[in-house]
Amino acid sequence: MARMPKEHLEARRRQILDAARHCFIRNGFHATSMQDVLTEAELSAGAVYRYFKSKDDIIAATAAEALAEVASAFEADDGARPPDLDNIVDLVLGVERPPLSGSQESAQLLVQVWSEALRSPSLCTKLREVMAEARGVVGGLVARHQQRGLLPADVPAEHVADVLMALVDGFLVRRAVYGHADSAAFRNGMRALMSAPAQATRQR
Amino acid sequence: MARMPKEHLEARRRQILDAARHCFIRNGFHATSMQDVLTEAELSAGAVYRYFKSKDDIIAATAAEALAEVASAFEADDGARPPDLDNIVDLVLGVERPPLSGSQESAQLLVQVWSEALRSPSLCTKLREVMAEARGVVGGLVARHQQRGLLPADVPAEHVADVLMALVDGFLVRRAVYGHADSAAFRNGMRALMSAPAQATRQR
DNA sequence: CGAAAAAGAACGAACATTCCTTTTTTAAGA
DNA sequence: TCTTAAAAAAGGAATGTTCGTTCTTTTTCG
Numbered sequence: 001m002a003r004m005p006k007e008h009l010e011a012r013r014r015q016i017l018d019a020a021r022h023c024f025i026r027n028g029f030h031a032t033s034m035q036d037v038l039t040e041a042e043l044s045a046g047a048v049y050r051y052f053k054s055k056d057d058i059i060a061a062t063a064a065e066a067l068a069e070v071a072s073a074f075e076a077d078d079g080a081r082p083p084d085l086d087n088i089v090d091l092v093l094g095v096e097r098p099p100l101s102g103s104q105e106s107a108q109l110l111v112q113v114w115s116e117a118l119r120s121p122s123l124c125t126k127l128r129e130v131m132a133e134a135r136g137v138v139g140g141l142v143a144r145h146q147q148r149g150l151l152p153a154d155v156p157a158e159h160v161a162d163v164l165m166a167l168v169d170g171f172l173v174r175r176a177v178y179g180h181a182d183s184a185a186f187r188n189g190m191r192a193l194m195s196a197p198a199q200a201t202r203q204r
Numbered sequence: 205m206a207r208m209p210k211e212h213l214e215a216r217r218r219q220i221l222d223a224a225r226h227c228f229i230r231n232g233f234h235a236t237s238m239q240d241v242l243t244e245a246e247l248s249a250g251a252v253y254r255y256f257k258s259k260d261d262i263i264a265a266t267a268a269e270a271l272a273e274v275a276s277a278f279e280a281d282d283g284a285r286p287p288d289l290d291n292i293v294d295l296v297l298g299v300e301r302p303p304l305s306g307s308q309e310s311a312q313l314l315v316q317v318w319s320e321a322l323r324s325p326s327l328c329t330k331l332r333e334v335m336a337e338a339r340g341v342v343g344g345l346v347a348r349h350q351q352r353g354l355l356p357a358d359v360p361a362e363h364v365a366d367v368l369m370a371l372v373d374g375f376l377v378r379r380a381v382y383g384h385a386d387s388a389a390f391r392n393g394m395r396a397l398m399s400a401p402a403q404a405t406r407q408r
Numbered sequence: 409c410g411a412a413a414a415a416g417a418a419c420g421a422a423c424a425t426t427c428c429t430t431t432t433t434t435a436a437g438a
Numbered sequence: 439t440c441t442t443a444a445a446a447a448a449g450g451a452a453t454g455t456t457c458g459t460t461c462t463t464t465t466t467c468g
Contacts, residue, residue: 004412004467012413027323030234034458044415045459055458108322114377115319118312119231127381155396156389163393166374173318173373174366177331185360189367192359193398208433208446216447238424248449249425259424 013051016041017065020058025108029059029116063113063123067130069106074134107176135161217255220245221269224262229312233263233320267317267327271334273310278338311380339365 019041023032034055038045052058117124139161145151151160167190175181223245227236238259242249256262321328343365349355355364371394379385 025322028234028319030232031323033456035456046416046461047414049459050413111315111322112319114381115232115316117381118229118315119235124381131381152396152399155392159389159393160396161393162378162390163371163397166371166378166390167367168374169377170370170372170374173377174370177318177321177328177335185363186366186370188359189363189365192356192364193367195356237422239422250427250450251448253425254447 016048016051017061020062021109024062024112025105028112063116066109066113067126071130071133074137104175104179107172110172111176134165138164220252220255221265224266225313228266228316229309232316267320270313270317271330275334275337278341308379308383311376314376315380338369342368
């Protein structure tokens with residue numbers, strides 16, 4: 001019998017997923033053809049279809065990895081001492097840190113995942129799960145800030161968490177479209193907003 | 205000679221674009237087939253191809269309208285008395301106001317436009333132009349706040365504008381994916397963040 | 409040697425688009 | 439006002455291509 005080392009199976013999957021990721025980032029999920037993926041992976045159709053049963057299967061796996069990247073980026077901050085909130089973008093998208101450090105490419109893929117989630121119920125579910133978990137993590141971070149009097153306590157932590165997560169999403173959009181998306185300037189802007197004199201945010 | 209009323213030409217274009225918009229929101233630009241659009245518009249291929257020379261043409265027109273919607277949503281705030289910054293999301297995405305009031309559908313289409321811009325250089329250019337203009341408008345709004353002492357003046361207005369626009373983008377993502385995206389809760393979260401005690405945003 | 413892996417030709421379905429036909433509409437002529 | 443001819447619009451079958459996938463063959467390797 002000739003069974004190949006089990007690690008080679010995983011290596012091939014990796015090779016295919018990496019190639020597909022490249023193609024998807026370059027051209028989107030549905031404007032990318034299987035031939036594009038085959039060429040990029042330098043494999044034949046017969047080879048690829050041994051490891052994935054369909055194109056949708058490859059899309060799902062690629063999207064799942066992108067979401068896992070996001071999830072781990074948020075999880076990494078859990079349990080750590082609460083950092084400054086205006087640094088959250090850096091914390092989640094930080095340049096040197098492993099998660100989401102792929103920079104523009106990861107951001108671009110994530111935008112495609114969002115748009116694919118609009119038409120794929122299963123992906124939408126997964127996306128919501130990841131967002132819900134992240135909301136919990138960030139919400140906990142906010143709550144700790146509130147307990148220390150660093151944030152007003154009369155607003156649900158989840159509401160503040162939603163704003164912070166929207167900031168991250170918005171930053172990702174800019175990074176995906178523009179490429180550069182200066183995180184230092186972004187942090188400056190956040191700091192300015194958060195240090196606004198109290199009268200600027202009057203109740204109504 | 206038999207020339208039809210010129211208004212009917214525009215009405216047909218509208219009919220086709222409306223149908224296409226529906227399809228694109230439901231299934232994305234590239235997973236939507238021409239047959240889908242023809243069926244939704246209740247027209248034949250021959251009819252549609254009299255008004256648009258290709259599918260890409262329809263995609264471009266749809267995306268252009270989506271971007272125009274965004275542009276007008278930002279422009280509407282220009283010149284007006286400076287509103288509270290924590291209301292910017294409401295101002296731009298307000299429920300009763302004409303622009304972007306399509307709510308979830310507009311948000312979903314915009315996410316698709318973002319992802320299409322990643323593979324279409326011309327759409328990318330247009331998107332950047334719209335964002336640049338909006339940045340100018342919001343930047344001016346921030347500058348006026350700075351002059352009144354409502355915001356720290358030692359940070360470039362554009363940096364603060366970037367943060368505010370990222371907030372809007374992030375809110376759109378949540379509205380597209382979740383549907384509801386409670387803007388009142390969002391505004392509460394923003395207000396909490398902006399009324400953070402000064403020591404929460406220490407320099408480093 | 410024999411089984412697993414890869415190759416690549418082959419396949420039917422679906423695609424965007426075109427082309428020819430039919431219907432509708434308008435404007436002029438009787 | 440009614441008819442008619444020409445032109446525009448719409449219909450829908452046809453076309454050639456490209457797609458995702460399968461199937462058969464060849465290669466590789468334990």
